[in-house]
Amino acid sequence: MTSGSAPCVILDKPQLAENIGAVARVMANFGLSDLRLVNPRDGWPQERAWASASGAEWPLNGARVYDSVEAAIADLQLVYATTARPRELQLPVMGPREAAANLAREAAVGHATGLLFGGERAGLETADIALCQAVVTLPIDPRFRSLNLAQAVAINAYEWRMTVDTGAPPIFREGPPPATAEALQGLYEHFERELEAAGFFHPPEKKPSMIQNLRAALARARFSDQEVRTFRGVVTALSRGRGRVLEKLARQRAQSGE
C-alpha cells in the first residue's frame, strides 16, 4: 500500500500563536505539512508562531487562512473531528489509532483527508462537527481532560505516521548477531573452570544446578560474538589477576630476601 498524502490539519479558532507554532512542529515531526487556520484569534501571520516552531517553518509558511470550517474543508473527501466532549450527533466515534488507519486507507486511494481540531477554550461547535464523517476522541483520563492543542495534534499525527511506517522502529545500528550456542558454551565452560578453581561450587552436589542457573541467567542477555570475547576477557582478567598478584608477591619476597 502506498501511503498517499498525509491528512491536513485544520485548526478552528486557535487562540495562541505559540500553540500554532507547536502544532507546526509536531506536524513536521510526523511528516504532515498542510496546515489550515480558521479565524485565528489574533490574526495571521504571527511572529510568535514561527518562534515556537523550532524551525518547522514550512507548515506555517504554507498555512492558509479561512473564515469558516466549511470553507477550510471544502476540498476534502474525508474529515474527522477531534473532540473530548460527547455530542448528540449520530457519528461514529473512534480512537486515534482507528482514525489513522481509516485516513491512511483513504489517502492510499487518492482521497484528500483532514483532521479538524477546536480552539483551546471552546473546542468545536456541534454544527462544524456535523460536517465531518466521524469523531475522534483520545483515551484521556476522565480526572484530567484538559489536553493541550498541540498534544492532541501530536498523538493523531503520531498514529498517522505509525500507519505509514512498517510498524518496526528504525534500527539504530545493525547490531552484531547473537553468538552461536557453541561460542556461548565456550564462554560458560571457561567461566565454570575458573569458578571451580576458585572454590565457588559448594556443596559439590549442587554444582549442576548452580551451573544451570548461571547459564540461564547469561543466556537471557543474548551475547554477541564480541561480547562473548569481552566476557572471556573478563574471566581471564579476574583469574589472571591471581597470577599477577603471585608474581608481584614472589618478586617482593625475592627482593626482601625471604
Next chain:
Amino acid sequence: MTSGSAPCVILDKPQLAENIGAVARVMANFGLSDLRLVNPRDGWPQERAWASASGAEWPLNGARVYDSVEAAIADLQLVYATTARPRELQLPVMGPREAAANLAREAAVGHATGLLFGGERAGLETADIALCQAVVTLPIDPRFRSLNLAQAVAINAYEWRMTVDTGAPPIFREGPPPATAEALQGLYEHFERELEAAGFFHPPEKKPSMIQNLRAALARARFSDQEVRTFRGVVTALSRGRGRVLEKLARQRAQSGE
C-alpha cells in the same frame, strides 16, 4: 487483569520549567503521576512549571529531585530510555507501542517501571542509557527530528494508557521479579572494582565505554535479586580466589622451607 501502577517519568536535566509543567499536564491526561527530576537546570520548585501545567498540579507537587539518574531509578525494576539518537550500546530498540506493552505487562505483576527522558538540548548521556533495559524511539520523520520534550512524554504516556484501556497481553512465566536498578548498580560497581584491580581496563581512556558495554550486555539479562547475589558471589569467588591461591602458596613455601 489489573493494570498495575503507571510508569514513573524521569526527566534528566530538564531546562525549561514550562516544559516540566507541560510534562505534568500530559502525565495527568493519561493517568501518570510519579514525576522525578534529575538536576533541573534552574532548580526546583519553579513557579513557571505550575503555571504551565493548566491545573495538573499533583505530579509537580509530588515531584522528587535527584542528583543522578542512578539515584532517580534506584527502586525501579524496568527502565526504558527514550532517545532519538543512535548509540553504540547493544540494547533492544523499540517503538512506544511495544515499550508500553512491556511496561504494562510488568506493572501488572507488580514491578516498578519508568521512562527516562533526556533534557531539551543534550538528550541522554550514553552512560545513563546503559543503566536501562531498552531504548524507546519514536517514528519521527528524519527530515525534522526536533521533538518537544512534553510531546515525547505525551506519546509514550498515550501508548501506556492505550494498553490499560485495551488490556496488556498476559505475562507467560511467573518468575522471580527483576532486581531494582540499585541492586544492579551494586553488582556493576563491585564487578568493575575487581576488573580495575585485575588491570582489565586498558587503555584507560577506553574504560568508560568498556563499562557501558559491559553494563548494557548485563542489563539485557534482567537479573533477579537472587541472580544479582549469585553473580556478586561469582565476582567475589574469582577475586578472592587470588587470596586463597596466595595462602596455599605461602603454606607450601613454608612447608618446603623456602
